[in-house]
Amino acid sequence: MDLTSEEQRTLAGDDGEAARIAMAVLVDLGAVFGADRLIPVAQVHIDATLYMVDAGVAFAERMAATGGRFRVPTSLNPSAVDLLHPEALRPPPDLLENSRRLERAYLSMGAAPTWTCAPYQQGMVPRFGQQIAWAESNAIVFANSVIGARTNRYGDLMDICAAVVGKAPCFGLHLETHRHAELVIDASALPRSVQYDPATYPLLGYIVGELAGDRIPAVLGIPPDVPVRALKSFGAAAASSGAVGLFHMVGVTPEARCLEMCTGGRKMEEIHAVTAKDLAGAAARLSNPDLSRPDLIVVGCPHYAYAEMTTMARLLDGRRVNPGIAFWAFTGRCAYGWMRHSGLLQALTNAGVTVFTDACPLLYPGESWPFTAALSDSAKFVNYCTSQTGLPAAIGSLADCVETAVTGRFRRSAFP
Amino acid sequence: MNVILKGCPVVAGHAAGRVLKSDQSISFWGGVDPHTGCIVDPRHDLFGQSVAGRVLAFPVGKGSSTGSLILLELARVGLAPAAIVTIRCEPILATGPIVIKHFYGRQIPVITLSAEDFDRLETGQPVEVDAESGTVRIEIDKKSLS
Numbered sequence: 183m184d185l186t187s188e189e190q191r192t193l194a195g196d197d198g199e200a201a202r203i204a205m206a207v208l209v210d211l212g213a214v215f216g217a218d219r220l221i222p223v224a225q226v227h228i229d230a231t232l233y234m235v236d237a238g239v240a241f242a243e244r245m246a247a248t249g250g251r252f253r254v255p256t257s258l259n260p261s262a263v264d265l266l267h268p269e270a271l272r273p274p275p276d277l278l279e280n281s282r283r284l285e286r287a288y289l290s291m292g293a294a295p296t297w298t299c300a301p302y303q304q305g306m307v308p309r310f311g312q313q314i315a316w317a318e319s320n321a322i323v324f325a326n327s328v329i330g331a332r333t334n335r336y337g338d339l340m341d342i343c344a345a346v347v348g349k350a351p352c353f354g355l356h357l358e359t360h361r362h363a364e365l366v367i368d369a370s371a372l373p374r375s376v377q378y379d380p381a382t383y384p385l386l387g388y389i390v391g392e393l394a395g396d397r398i399p400a401v402l403g404i405p406p407d408v409p410v411r412a413l414k415s416f417g418a419a420a421a422s423s424g425a426v427g428l429f430h431m432v433g434v435t436p437e438a439r440c441l442e443m444c445t446g447g448r449k450m451e452e453i454h455a456v457t458a459k460d461l462a463g464a465a466a467r468l469s470n471p472d473l474s475r476p477d478l479i480v481v482g483c484p485h486y487a488y489a490e491m492t493t494m495a496r497l498l499d500g501r502r503v504n505p506g507i508a509f510w511a512f513t514g515r516c517a518y519g520w521m522r523h524s525g526l527l528q529a530l531t532n533a534g535v536t537v538f539t540d541a542c543p544l545l546y547p548g549e550s551w552p553f554t555a556a557l558s559d560s561a562k563f564v565n566y567c568t569s570q571t572g573l574p575a576a577i578g579s580l581a582d583c584v585e586t587a588v589t590g591r592f593r594r595s596a597f598p
Numbered sequence: 599m600n601v602i603l604k605g606c607p608v609v610a611g612h613a614a615g616r617v618l619k620s621d622q623s624i625s626f627w628g629g630v631d632p633h634t635g636c637i638v639d640p641r642h643d644l645f646g647q648s649v650a651g652r653v654l655a656f657p658v659g660k661g662s663s664t665g666s667l668i669l670l671e672l673a674r675v676g677l678a679p680a681a682i683v684t685i686r687c688e689p690i691l692a693t694g695p696i697v698i699k700h701f702y703g704r705q706i707p708v709i710t711l712s713a714e715d716f717d718r719l720e721t722g723q724p725v726e727v728d729a730e731s732g733t734v735r736i737e738i739d740k741k742s743l744s
Contacts, residue, residue: 203700210696211689214608229663235632235671241701317663337666337690339697354689395623396658396688425623425659425688544628566628569639 183212183351184219192347200250204343211340212351221313221352223254223333226345227301228293229317230338231259232545233280238338242287245342252292253348257306259318260485260542261285261297266515271541272550291345297540298514300414302329303487305516310436313356315344319421320414320484320562326428328413330436332356335427355428361437362446363400363430366453367393370403376458377405381579381595383412384561385464386456387419393454396425400444404431411490418484419561462596468564470574476557478573479587480543481580482512483563488520491537495530497584503534504590508553509583510546511537534587544570557592559583599738603715607732608687609695611705615680617723618652620644626665626672626694635677653727653734654679655719659691669694673702681727682708683734685716709734 185193193209195202208220230238263281264270273281289295298304301316302324308314308331316322316333317340325331334354336344344350354360367390369377376382390399399420413434420426430438438444481494494511503509511530513521518539521527530537543563548571556575558564559582567575578586578594585593620643624630629639635650649672659665672678678698684691687710695706707729711719718736719725726735 206700207693207696210609210699211692214687214692214696215689230667232664234664235667235674237671237674238667240674241670241697244701319663322663334689335663337663337693339666339670340689340693341663343697396686422625425690569628 183209183217185209189220198249200245200248200346203245204250204346207340207343208347208349208351212353215351215353217351217353219352220347220349221356222348223315223344223350224312225306225308225314226252226254226256226341227259227306227316227318227321228256228288228341228345229259230342231284231288231297232262232542233277233284234262234545239280239283241339242284242342245346246287246290250291250346252345254345255306256293256345257296257301258288258293259299261540262542262545264538264541265297266539270538271546273547274550277547296514298485299542300485300487300514304485304514313350315341315350317341320418322427323417323421323429324414326355327417327430327435328410335425361428362398362448363444363450364397365394366400366402366450368402368453368455371455372403372458376461377403380409380412381559382461383416384419384559384577385461387416388423388464388468388561388565389456389460390429391420391422391424391426394420394424394426398428398430399426400430400432400438400441400450402432402441404434406433408434414484415560422562422565465577468561469576470568473555473574473576475592476555476576476586477507478553478556479507479509479583480556480558480560480563481583483543483558483560486511486513486517488517491517491521491526491530494580494584495526497581498533498588501533501588503587506590507587509535509587510543511535512541512543513537513539515539546571548572557583557586601718601736601738603711603718603734603736605709605711605715605732605734607729608692608708608710609699609706609729611681611707611729612727613653613681613705613707614724614726615651615653617655617719617721617725618644618647618649619655619719619721621657623658624656625659626668630668630672632668632671635672649679650677651680653681653683653725655683655716657685657716659684659688663690665690666694666697670697670701673698673704673706678706681706683716683719683727684708684710685713686710
């Protein structure tokens with residue numbers, strides 16, 4: 183890799199230990215993937231923000247203590263706790279303490295306290311074509327696909343290194359020539375009512391992730407006016423069932439005004455048609471078949487935007503959550519602030535919904551809560567729920583979530 | 599008699615161990631318990647098995663970007679795989695072993711094999727992974743003795 187003299191000095195340790203480690207990681211990673219140079223990035227999003235393991239705290243604290251400072255605007259993924267209401271998720275003392283240690287380390291290096299997995303909706307939005315270094319799989323796929331910014335699927339720790347250096351190795355999805363579709367998924371046979379049903383998109387994303395693996399899919403047949411909420415849940419699902427970092431939706435996403443544009447004119451050998459039956463199959467694969475009565479309902483994985491909170495409030499329609507059910511909605515600080523100022527937060531709280539900011543529903547301290555089963559509108563949440571929280575889980579539409587919450591009886595619409 | 603499979607080095611290092619192989623992809627986050635090293639996704643064909651000290655072979659990484667942090671913790675507590683053999687290596691998978699090298703000064707070699715060579719690996723085989731030359735040496739004799 184060709185390094186500038188400045189980069190070589192950083193690698194030699196002239197800018198301190200943190201910058202040396204960060205540069206060494208970037209250079210090694212670039213060498214693996216054939217990068218010829220580093221490129222400046224406009225933003226970094228750090229994923230390693232949820233306390234899970236001591237190695238994460240050790241890395242962040244040592245980077246901060248050895249002079250690490252973020253050289254570009256840097257946003258933070260959720261914490262393991264609601265940092266504004268630290269008791270709300272009933273964290274054990276060590277979880278809160280470790281979360282505070284991560285908070286101190288990242289803020290001391292210059293991060294913005296965004297604490298959200300949807301920075302693309304919460305005040306840190308990159309523009310089309312911009313080079314960025316993001317971690318957090320759902321944020322990566324949204325930035326690449328829906329916005330057309332450019333990042334690889336960076337992992338925890340690499341994100342911190344990119345923020346300290348302000349650069350990323352130039353390979354993969356940073357390059358226009360590496361952003362072409364590699365397979366086609368044709369959803370045009372889905373009935374129109376299914377195409378316009380928001381509950382379709384997490385399931386479709388789940389299927390696309392399974393089919394694509396780590397390749398770039400082009401999806402055909404999606405209505406051009408599909409809402410952002412659908413694209414967000416689609417991408418989050420595809421990035422959890424597969425390693426999808428970029429998808430194209432022909433006529434919807436900016437690098438796919440037509441199929442030829444996103445394939446680079448190459449003929450696509452692999453084409454899969456998706457039917458309504460496939461969607462039902464995905465819902466069945468994701469959901470625990472024995473689940474009969476969820477007592478935890480989770481929305482906001484990824485973090486709900488303000489608009490999604492208003493959609494949920496409309497479906498609640500003034501009704502109250504059944505006392506036997508916990509209805510949890512997760513968001514970031516921007517939307518939370520707007521909800522507080524508009525009265526939406528008070529209205530949802532009065533209806534029995536608990537709104538958390540900063541935190542992640544997959545990391546709630548299970549030992550502090552008596553839940554037996556979870557229902558969510560997020561394929562990502564349901565995909566990881568059992569292994570992360572031990573709870574059996576099922577996927578439902580947002581309307582299913584709201585009706586189950588209000589009546590206390592498990593409503594699962596036929597999918598779809 | 600040994601069989602030598604020639605692949606591409608991804609992360610440098612040299613390791614020996616017994617193969618733990620799956621034809622399914624692995625997500626370290628949500629898929630591997632960082633405190634025990636065991637595969638905890640009940641839908642995975644290696645469910646319940648420990649990756650510690652094994653030459654972990656799977657076709658491609660998947661899932662959330664927290665995987666590299668889980669691998670760093672596995673290295674911190676001594677439960678990391680000895681080496682990783684894969685068909686396609688993506689950045690999240692490579693990041694863990696690279697950071698482990700610079701942060702803890704330890705090696706978890708990673709190499710990629712062709713799909714045909716990958717198919718020749720079997721769980722339980724004793725192998726040596728040399729990421730300088732990009733080879734996996736299957737020790738057939740040891741296997742027959744064991």
